[in-house]
Amino acid sequence: MQRNQLLVLGLAVVIVTALFAFGRITPKVHEHEHAAAPGGAMPQGMGQAVAAADFSDLLKKAKSKVPADKLVEITSLENTVVRGDVKSQQIAAYQQLYTIWDGLNELPVAAYYAAESAKLENSGKSLTFAANLFLDHLSHTQDAGVRMWQANTAIELLDRAIALEPNNDTLKIKKGAVLVANTGEPMKGIGILREVAERNPDFLDAQLTLANFSITSGQFDKAIERMENVLQRHPEEPKALFLLAVAHQSKGDNAKAVELLRQCRKLIKDPALAAEIDGYIKSIQ
Template sequence: MRKSQWILVLVASVVVFSLYVFGRIVPKNTEMPDNGQVAAADAAGQIAPAALEDIVAKAKQSLNPALQMRISGFENSITRGDLRDQKLSAYNALARLWDSLGNIPLSAYYLGEGAKLENSENSLTFAANLFLTHMPHEQDAARRAWEATEAQGLLQQASGLDPQNDTIQVALANSEVQSGNVMQGVQRLLKVTATDPDNVQANLLLGRLSVTSGQYDKAVERLQKVINRQPDNTEALYFLAEAYKATGKKKEAIATFEKVKTLVHDTGFSKEIDQYIQSFK
C-alpha cells in the first residue's frame, strides 16, 4: 500500500465526524417488511455517476504538460495493447502515478482495473476499500456515486470468487447503500446477521442506517452488539450516543459522547463534541 493510501485509511478509521457524514442518506421513516429493518434513501433518487473521462480530464487540467503526456502514454498503452501483461503494467503505472499526485480515486480505479485482470480476491477488495474509504471525503455527489459504483463492481467480482466471505458481503452491502441501492444492501446485511448474529461490521452498518432512518431502538440493539464485542469502537459509540440523544436519554448520550472523546484524542474533535453536547444538554 502506498504511503498516502495508508494515511487515508488511518484517518478514516479515527475521525468519527467523517463517518457520521459518510452515509449522506436522508432519513425516511419507513420500515422494511422483514422485521421492520431500516429503509433509507436519497429523497432525490439515485444520482448518476460521473463519467471516468470527465474525472480524468479534470484531474489532468492541473498538471504540467510533461505529466499530461506521460499519463496519455500509459493510457495509449492500454488501448493499443492486446497482451494481458502489457495492460496490467500500464494500469499499475497509472495507479502509482495518480497515487503520487495524491489522487486516491483514480489510483484506486487503475488498481481495480489491474485487479480485474488478475482476478485476485485480495487485489479486488483492496481497490474497492480504497474507494469506500475515500468516499466520506468526496464532496461531489456524482463523483461519490462513481466511486460507489466502481467499488460495487470490484466487490461483486470478489464475491464471485469467495461467496461465503462475510467481510466481502458487508463491504458489498456498503457499496450498494452508497450507490443508492439501500434496500438491496440492507437485505445483504440481514443475510449476514442471520448466520452470524454478532457480526461486528454488519451490525455497525445496520445500526448506522437505523439512526439515519429514525429507528433508534433498533439502532441501540445493533450498536450494543458491536460494543459488546468491541468496547472501544468509536463509530459504534458515536452512533449509539446519537440514538440515546434522539430518544431523550441525555445522560447516557453525554456519557457515551464523552467516551468517544477520550478514545479519539483530537482537540478539534473534542471541541466539536463539547459544543454539540451543550446544544442539547
C-alpha cells in the same frame, strides 16, 4: 451530527464512518426495517437514482491540469495499454498510470487505473484494494454523478472479489453499505447486511452498520436494541457503547448518553479521541 461523525471517524469504524459521512437528508424508503421514522433523515442515496459520471469526462478534465511533460508520459502508457498483447504488460502499464495520477492527487482517476489493473490480475487482494480506493474517496466527493460512478465501480469490484472469496463477510458488508448509502437499491443492501448479521451475530461491523442506519433513519429504538444485544456479548466494545450513546442522545436522553460516553471514554487509548469524547460529553450535559 457533526461531532458524532468526527467521533465515529476516530473510532475507526470504517463502514460506519462512511455512512455518517453520507448522512444527509434524502427521500424516505418505506416498508423495510430501516425506513425512516417520522422526522428521520435517510442516508444519502437511499431511494435515489443519479446518473453516473462518464470516466472519459473525468479524465479529460484531469488532463487539462497536467504539466506537458507528465502528459507525454501518461499518453505513452495509455498507448502501451492499447497496443499491449501480454496481460502482464497491461497490468504494469495500469499500475504505472495509477501511481502517476495518485502522485498528481487526481484520486478518482488513479482509482480507475488501479481497478483496471485489479480486474486483469483478478485476485481478491487487488480487487479489494481498488474497491477501497473508491470507497475512501466517496466521503470527499460532492458531485452526485461522480459519487454514483465511484459507488457503481466499487460494487463491481466487490462483486468480483466476493466471487473469489464467497465466505468473506467483510466484503459483503462493504457492498451492502454502499448499496444503501449511495444507490437506488437500499433494500437490497439492507438485505445483505441483515443476512450477515443474522447468520453471524458476533460480526461487529454488520451490527454497527445496521445500528448506524437505524440512527440516521430516525429509528433510535432499533439501534438501541441492536447495540444492547451486542454489549451483552461484548460489554467493553467502545464502538457499540458510542453508537448506543448517540441513539439515546438522539432520543433526548442526554443523561443516559453521558453515562454511556463515559464508559466508552474509559476504553479509549487515543488521547485525541478521548478529548473529542470529553468535548461531546460537555456539549450535551
